[in-house]
Amino acid sequence: MYALIAANNRIRGPQSALTDFLASNNISAAQITADYDRRQREARQREQEEAAANGEAIEQQQEEDEERAEIEAAAQKKKRKRQQETALTKVKEGKAKKKQKKRKGDDSDGGDSDVTWDMYTKKKPLPGQLENCEECDKRFTVTPYSKTGPEGGLLCVKCSKEQTAQEKKNQKAKKPAVSRDKRRQVQSNLLDGIVQIGAKSLQDICIKEVANNILDIDEFGDLPQELLNPLSQILSRRRAITSRTLDLFLRSDLDTIDLYDCGKLETEDYIRIFSVVSNIRNLNLRNAGQFKDEVIDYIIERSIPIKTLQLEAANLVSNDKWTQFFMNCGEPLEFLKLTWLDYSMDDDAFSHLIRYCPNLTRLKLKKCFRLTDAALSAIKDLKQLERLSLRFPTPTSSDALAELISKIGPNLRTLSLENFTDADDDVLSTIHTSCTQLSKLRFTENDYCTDAGFVGLFTEWSNPPLAFIDLSSNRSVDYSMPDGPEVPTGLASAGFEALMEHSGARLEHLDISSCRHITYETFSNIFDGKNQYPFLKDINISFLTKIDTAIAAGMFRSCPELIKVTAFGCFNVIDVAVPKGVALIGVPNAQDSIVQEGDVDADLF
Amino acid sequence: MNTPSTSPYVTLISSDGFEFIVSRDAACVAGTIKKMLDPQSAGVVLEKVCEYLYYNLKHKDAKDVPDMEIPPELCLELLMAADYLHV
CATH class of the missing domain: 1.20.58 (Methane Monooxygenase Hydroxylase; Chain G, domain 1)
Incomplete structure (x- = not known):
């Protein structure tokens, strides 16, 4: 072996x-x-x-x-x-x-x-070698980029390109089958509070199509004014308002221009608005950075009687020009909204606004950095004022605010006070005594007023029930006491109960987000499924972490008209059955929300 | 309203059966009637409107309905028609 x-x-x-x-x-x-x-x-x-x-570079020999x-x-x-x-x-x-x-x-x-x-x-031949193309039999030099044909051979440059083009085409053709875009769109709509059941209206589809083809459109023809607004919105959202598209909106027969993103317009474009639409009465320009002194000069020169003026971010207009504008064009102004003026307007220019615009019924000021207590106090001289909306970046005193409200309060229909951090219970009691015909009240971002102050505001208030209440972020910000101080600060349980007692019957919009001292018991009493809030459509309960699935379900039963619930940070709301047509926003849920078909009362508990 | 577009007169019929023959120029003073008589709102647009009506009915209770295809060259005219018809 x-x-x-x-x-x-x-x-x-x-x-x-x-x-x-x-x-x-x-x-x-x-x-x-x-x-x-x-x-x-x-x-x-x-x-x-x-x-x-090749290195020898003798061409003849190389050829040989x-x-x-x-x-x-x-x-x-x-x-x-x-x-x-x-x-x-x-x-x-x-x-x-x-x-x-x-x-x-x-x-x-x-x-x-x-x-x-x-x-x-x-x-496969190595790069640099010659090969016959598999498709067209042409002879070509192989490169690292040569493509492999269907039979495994190599393709020449031309055929390689054709193959790549074909592949791309196939990929494009496949795309619509992927539903990720659609899902994304649905989620995006949901964040906007849109829950679409059934087809969109033909108008909406057409407006979208017009926006898609905006560059091919030479004029809108005699498209009615009310259709220009949604078109402007959709184009602004896509940042497509340019010098060219602006022309589509300028027609001498119009009296209203709404442009929600003017970021791409130049000073001459603004002047063109006034020269073409010479009858303009209502002007709404957002993000209008290049709206400068020259434009104001043109308006003054033509003495255009603007009634409604909304300007956002027009922060290059000088103080003198504002003063001139109010002196020359203040009389016809009825509605003025100035936001994000930054350092453009000071108290002095503002005093001219008060003096020369006596017919203002609506005034909205936000983020005008140089306005102080003096400006706040000056507003009391606007005798016609019905709607007031303020957000001052500089600290203002509670007394100045209370005094203003006591003077103009009786005439006010809407009052919006954002971020008045130093306002105290006196302001709330002044609103209680002075304002008797409000339909909308916003008082946000304050940690000074107490729950008792809010109870005082809503208890036996001679003002009829409100349709719109926003009291978001009225809470203590001392996070060492997560349950809040002994004496409840901000809108807490008693204040919320008084609010619903006063306005629940007519309330349409309610924002109590971040009012974190409202207790679970209060929520379960208010939204017990038996109490009815017949007009409540839109409610924001974000960051009220005590709210759980049962309360959310009770809310759906108590508010039959609900269409939008914003609930960011409500982590105890899990797998709640959402009635048909309601947009529940912000609840972390990888799945689509469980939409309940049919009757709301069917099987909530 | 079915008078041929060449006729200088149009017939207006009320819901209780009365007929009024008025000149086209006079009738067109009324914006709604003018729009109705506008030869622009012809076949292609109306066809698309009808398509939409059935498309709408078909997707009555559906969620995430895909948008109906609209030929770009028609979108403005169709938008006017949609506005007029409130669809």
């Missing part, structure tokens, strides 16, 4: 079926590998020679070399191809047999067969 092994003197590992098969056909795997290596070596050598020849190489390559290729073909057919047969064997359970496959197989697949 020993002698026999010694005679063979070879230790052999497991052999693949292919190796066996090849050996039986007198084909040695080692020989083939050696041949393959040699051919590779030759190809490399030839390449190096060619490169060297190339020709020779070509002929050689062609001849070799033909030979190789023949060899490959015969080998391939044999290997294929072998593979088929091997598969049969495999099925029988003989699984002694060595890794070497794969290597062997790789060698017999159509060999």
Whole structure:
């Protein structure tokens, strides 16, 4: 035995079926590998020679070399191809047999067969070599970027490009099948409070289509005014209001221009608005950074009697120009809204506003950095004022605010006071005594007023029930006491109960977000499913972490007209059944909300 | 309202059956009638409106309805028609 092994003197590992098969056909795997290596070596050598020849830069010789190489390559290729073909057919047969064997359970496959197989697949020429295109049979130089054709061969530059174009086309054609965009759109709509059931109106679809093709439209024709506004909104949202698209909105028969994003308009564009739409009475320009002194000059020169003026971010107008504007054009002004003027208007210019605009019924001022207590007190001289909306970035005194409200309060229909951090319970009691015909009240971002102050405001208030109440962020901000101080600060349980007692019957919009001292018991009493708030459509309960699924469900029963619930940060609201047509925003839920079909009362508890 | 567009007169029919023949110019003083008689609101637009009416009915209670395809060249005219018809 020993002698026999010694005679063979070879230790052999497991052999693949292919190796066996090849050996039986007198084909040695080692020989083939050696041949393959040699051919590779030759190809490399030839390449190096060619490169060297190129280096000598003798064009003629290079051409000769190339020709020779070509002929050689062609001849070799033909030979190789023949060899490959015969080998391939044999290997294929072998593979088929091997598969049969495999099925029988003989699984002694060595890794070497794969290597062997790789060698017999159509060999790809190395970059720099010449090859015939698989598609068009043209001869071309192979580059690292050459594409593989459908049969495995290489493609010329032209055919490669065509293939890439085709692939892109196919990808594009596939895209609509992916619903991610649509899902994103649904979520985006939900954040806007839009829950669409059924098709959009034909108007909405058309407006969207017009906006999509805005660059191909030369004029809107006699499109009615009320359709221009949604068009302006959608174009502003896409930041597509430019000098060119502005022209579409300018028609001499109009008296109203609403543009919600003027970021791309230049000073001349604003002047053009007034020269084309010479009858303009209502002007609403947001993000109007380039609305400068020259524009005001033009308005004064033409003495255009503007009734409604809303300007946002017109912070390059000088104080003198504001003064001139109010002196010349103040009389007809009825509604003035100035926001984000930054450092553009000071108390002095503002005093001219008060003096020369006696007919103002609506005044809204936000983020005008240089207005102080003096401006706040000056507002009391606007005798016609019915709607007042203020947000002062500078600290103002509680007394000045209380005094203002006591003077103009009786005439006010809406009052919005944002971020008056120093206002105290006196302001609330002044609102209680002075304001008797409010339909909208906003008093936000304050940590000074107490719950008792809010109870005092809403208890036995001679003002009829309000339709709109926003008391968000009235809470203690001392986070060392998460449950709030002993004496409840901000809108807490008693204040909220007094609010709902006073206005619940007519309330449409309610924002109590971040009023974190309202207790769970109060919520469950207010939204017990039996109390009815028949007009409540929109409610914001964000960051009221005590609210849970049961209270949310009770809310849906207590407010039959509800269409929008904003509930960011309400982590205890989980898998609540949302009635049909209600947008529940902000509740973390990877799934679509569970929309309840049919009757709301069916199965809430 | 079905008078051919060449006729200088139009017939207005009331809901209780009275017919009034008035000149086209006179009738067109009324904006709504003018819009109705406008030859612009012809075949293609009306066809699209009808398509929408059925599309709307079909997706009455569905969620996430895909928008109906609107040929860009028609969108303005169709918008006017939609505004007029309140759809």
